[in-house]
Amino acid sequence: MKVYFLGTGTSQGIPVIGSDHPVCKSIDPKDKRLRVSIWVHWDNHSFIIDCGPDFRQQMLSCGCRQIDGILYTHEHSDHTAGMDDIRPYNFRQGPMPIYAHQRVIENLSKRFDYIFETENKYPGAPSVNPVEVLNNLTFAVGDKTAIPINVFHGSLQVFGYRIDDFAYLTDVKTIADEELQKLKGVKVLVVNALREEPHDTHFNLQEAIDFINLVKPERAYLTHISHILGFHEEVQKRLPENIFLAYDNLEISI
Numbered sequence: 001m002k003v004y005f006l007g008t009g010t011s012q013g014i015p016v017i018g019s020d021h022p023v024c025k026s027i028d029p030k031d032k033r034l035r036v037s038i039w040v041h042w043d044n045h046s047f048i049i050d051c052g053p054d055f056r057q058q059m060l061s062c063g064c065r066q067i068d069g070i071l072y073t074h075e076h077s078d079h080t081a082g083m084d085d086i087r088p089y090n091f092r093q094g095p096m097p098i099y100a101h102q103r104v105i106e107n108l109s110k111r112f113d114y115i116f117e118t119e120n121k122y123p124g125a126p127s128v129n130p131v132e133v134l135n136n137l138t139f140a141v142g143d144k145t146a147i148p149i150n151v152f153h154g155s156l157q158v159f160g161y162r163i164d165d166f167a168y169l170t171d172v173k174t175i176a177d178e179e180l181q182k183l184k185g186v187k188v189l190v191v192n193a194l195r196e197e198p199h200d201t202h203f204n205l206q207e208a209i210d211f212i213n214l215v216k217p218e219r220a221y222l223t224h225i226s227h228i229l230g231f232h233e234e235v236q237k238r239l240p241e242n243i244f245l246a247y248d249n250l251e252i253s254i
């Protein structure tokens with residue numbers, strides 16, 4: 001199984017529009033971060049987690065020609081705003097299966113009402129097949145199983161996902177003990193780390209490291225990164241040896 005980091009930035013991306021912050025002005029490609037998303041693929045199966053505003057650019061960069069489904073973590077725009085751009089996949093494959101909490105499906109159906117329209121739908125509009133994700137209920141992704149992990153982003157419920165020995169958790173601030181059990185034996189963990197300073201709804205760097213030490217994966221990758229965290233190269237040097245800052249277009253094998 002391969003995991004391709006399509007985007008590793010927080011909601012505004014890096015560089016932030018109009019920012020003179022040194023990280024926003026950095027010429028290191030690892031300091032350029034699109035909105036957070038990953039592409040998980042193996043054999044002839046291909047799934048993405050989240051579909052933010054940079055989706056089109058991300059799909060062009062990674063060369064992904066087929067998507068068997070989109071797994072959503074939550075409804076915030078940095079994770080969902082790219083939905084209109086699934087059309088090339090619709091034209092080739094038909095309606096796109098989307099997996100999300102019922103609340104997220106309802107939210108998307110209001111914001112993208114023309115996609116969910118059943119009567120007099122505009123020809124060529126995107127089409128989706130929504131599948132409700134329930135906590136404590138696994139679902140099939142190709143010939144593998146996805147395990148939803150229930151976490152909280154402040155007071156908002158968010159799903160992380162485990163597939164085999166890989167888990168992806170973004171926009172986490174708190175996680176209940178029983179959900180931690182679902183991460184037992186994970187070899188590769190991706191988790192959000194916004195910046196050094198505490199934040200109300202996101203892990204900061206220390207909280208992410210503490211969480212990784214609790215889960216004890218072989219390797220962990222940090223994502224959903226703000227420019228305020230610092231230069232990729234400098235932050236990486238300070239991390240424990242099994243923890244890496246993810247960066248856009250990084251592909252790892254599990």
Ligand SMILES: [Zn+2]
Pocket residue numbers: 010011036076078079171224
């Ligand atoms: Zn986010």
